[in-house]
Amino acid sequence: MNTDFLKNNFEQIFNQQAADLFFSPGRINIIGEHTDYNGGHVFPCAISLGTYAAYGPRADKKIAVCSGNMDDDLVIFEIGDRELENDPDHKWINYFKGMTAYVQDETSEIDHGFNLYVWGNLPYGAGLSSSASIEMLVGHVLTEEYELEIDPVKLAQLGQKTENEFIGLSSGIMDQFAVNMSKKDHAIFLDCATLQYDYLPLDLGDYEIIIMSTNKKHTLADSAYNDRVRECQEATSKLQEKLSIDHLGDIDEETFDEYSYLINDETLLKRARHAVFENQRTIKATKAMADKDLDRLGRLINASHVSLHFDYEVTGKELDTLAGSAWQQEGCLCARMIGGGFGGSAIAIVKEDQAEAFKEKVGKIYQDTIGYAASFYEAKIVDGTHKL
Structure with missing residues (x-):
């Protein structure tokens, strides 16, 4: 990234020099989808695509944000708005408003406003956590520029609170945790119920991760995402008639099988089955990773997509086309949808020397089937949000 681009645009818009620059990554999730709000495990990592910002202080109590991705749209609001x-x-400003408000609730030390120019290279609506990237960006601007002492995990929780209470999306903690806490060349094995986590090296040998965007925009708050959360909660309530559990992530496949009669509803049964089995797949996948058993890792990742298609029903024709055509290609270890679904992106783990042929062949199948092109990205695994 050429930082002169950020500095020059900031100076042109705000007529002052930028004091600091920041970067906040997007994320992918190797495995563990729709498990975070079910008290399960996830295995995400931050990627080199993300959101950049140039910062400069103001003397008043106003925050001015200019988005280079929204035709230099400038929005100004008061601290505490x-x-x-x-x-x-202008709905994009809500992520800035919400995060600022909740950080302010933790401290009374935000005594002046600031100017911020933001620009990102995350594909819009691709399911790579652009919203969490913005939330953690704002969190770091505030904590670092105002010298606020907020624990990194707490900062991720404030980002989740922004999604849940300000935006209205009943999401879990994974996205903000991954964006804020990630470590270069590692994935995070996170227990979303306890927030205990480990960093595991993402050693794929001669394979690489390819991000495949459907280029179908999705807006989770306007989709069936919140319905899935509600359905899992209903299934959990039925299981609690006989089981002392807080979340679906508290039980394994055998226990679920023995007590599934309590659910007695086809839709709720499918939703709960995905949550339970996906959590166990994630635990098995991290063991396979540690054992360098890439073949088993690949099978578990493929099974994740199948479960998301048949049991959770969040894939759709576009994501199924990407995953299904990827599975057919020589050199492809595995593929699955990532993120909330209903559009967005998928990932594939592919032999490095066959990556270009893979993208060409999958791209052609997708174009012929869907009628418009998919996009492909090769992203590095990077550290979480930080000052440049």
């Missing part, structure tokens, strides 16, 4: 922006052209 908690009014949700409903204008479709």
Whole structure:
């Protein structure tokens, strides 16, 4: 990234020099989808695509944010402004408003405003956590520029609170945790119920991760995402008639099988089965990773997509086309959808020397089947949000 681009645009818009620059990554999730809000395990990592920002202080109590991805749209709001922006052209500012408000709740030390120019290279609506990237970016601007002492895990929780309470999306902690806490060339094995975590080297040998974007935009708050959360909660309540559990992530496949009669509803049974089995797949996948058993890792990742298709029903024709065509290609270890679903992206783990042929062949199948092109990205695994 050429930082002169950020500095020059900041100076042109705000008529001052940028004091600091920041980067906040996006994320992919190797395995463990829709398990975070079910008290299960996830295995995400941060990627080199993300959100950049140039910062400069103001003397007043206003925050001015200019988005280079929104035709240099400039929005100004007062510190403490908690009014949700409903204008479709300016709704992006809600992530900045919400995160600022919740950080302010933790401290009274935000005594002046600031100017911020932001620009990102995350594909919009691709399911790579652009919203969490923004939330953690704002969190780091505030904690570092105002010297606030907020624990990194707490900062991730404030980002989740922004999604849940300000935006209205019932998401789990994974995205913010991955964006904020990630470590270069590692994935995070995170227990979303306890927030205990380990860093595991993402050693794929002569394979690489390819991100495949459907280029079908998705807006999780307007999709069936919240319905899936509700359905899992209903299934959990039924299991609690006989089991002392807090989440679906508290039980294994055998226990689920023995007590599934309590659910007695086809849709709820499928949703719960995915949550339970996906959690166990994630635990097995990290063991396979540690054992360098890439073949087993690949089978578990493929099984994740199958479960997301048949039991959780969040894939759709576009994601199924990407995953299904990827499975057919020579040199492809595995592929699955990532993120909330309903569009967005998938990942494939592919032999490095066959990556270009893979992208060409999968791209052609997708174009012929869907009618428009997919996009492919090779992203490095990087550290979490930080000052440049």
